[in-house]
Amino acid sequence: MIPHGARAKKWLRILWFAAIAVVIVASLLPSSSLPMRALDWLDLSDKLEHALAYFVLALLPTLHERRSFIAVAALGAAGLGVALEYGQLYSGWRDFEVGDMIADAVGVCVGVSTGLPLRSSRFIRSLLEEKAEDSRKTAATLRR
Numbered sequence: 206m207i208p209h210g211a212r213a214k215k216w217l218r219i220l221w222f223a224a225i226a227v228v229i230v231a232s233l234l235p236s237s238s239l240p241m242r243a244l245d246w247l248d249l250s251d252k253l254e255h256a257l258a259y260f261v262l263a264l265l266p267t268l269h270e271r272r273s274f275i276a277v278a279a280l281g282a283a284g285l286g287v288a289l290e291y292g293q294l295y296s297g298w299r300d301f302e303v304g305d306m307i308a309d310a311v312g313v314c315v316g317v318s319t320g321l322p323l324r325s326s327r328f329i330r331s332l333l334e335e336k337a338e339d340s341r342k343t344a345a346t347l348r349r
Contacts, residue, residue: 213332214269221265225285228258232289235298252308259286259312260319267320269333275317282313 234241244254259282266278286309293299323329 210333217265217269221262224258224261224265228262228285229289231258233292233296233299235296237298251302252304255286255305255308256312256315259283259309260316261312263313263316264320264323267317268324268329275320279313279317282316283310286310286313 231240231244247254249257262282262285263279267275270278287306290301290303290306294301324333
């Protein structure tokens with residue numbers, strides 16, 4: 206059995222990788238595609254959509270990864286935003302906008318800034334910390 210903390214970290218990591226995949230696919234789909242037209246129904250600013258997507262990409266690892274990795278993940282998310290804008294430039298069906306890159310970077314900064322205090326909240330700590338009895342069970346299972 207996976208300990209409580211390890212299970213939560215595993216699911217957060219899976220959710221994070223899924224979010225990365227969604228952002229990549231959505232960024233490279235033609236504007237006329239069904240998912241992109243459905244997104245237009247939300248009637249949100251394009252920049253707000255970018256900021257929210259990259260907020261999620263930065264928030265998720267900030268909640269559960271080691272602090273040394275958070276900076277790498279944040280820089281990686283910002284780099285992904287730049288790379289995807291260039292991918293849109295060369296796609297022929299999407300627009301390249303420096304403003305989108307700025308919105309991505311703002312989302313990353315807000316995601317990390319939100320995640321750092323949240324990770325020390327009682328609720329998040331209780332989800333991510335292994336309980337003493339779970340640790341003993343895991344240690345006993347590993348010794349077998």
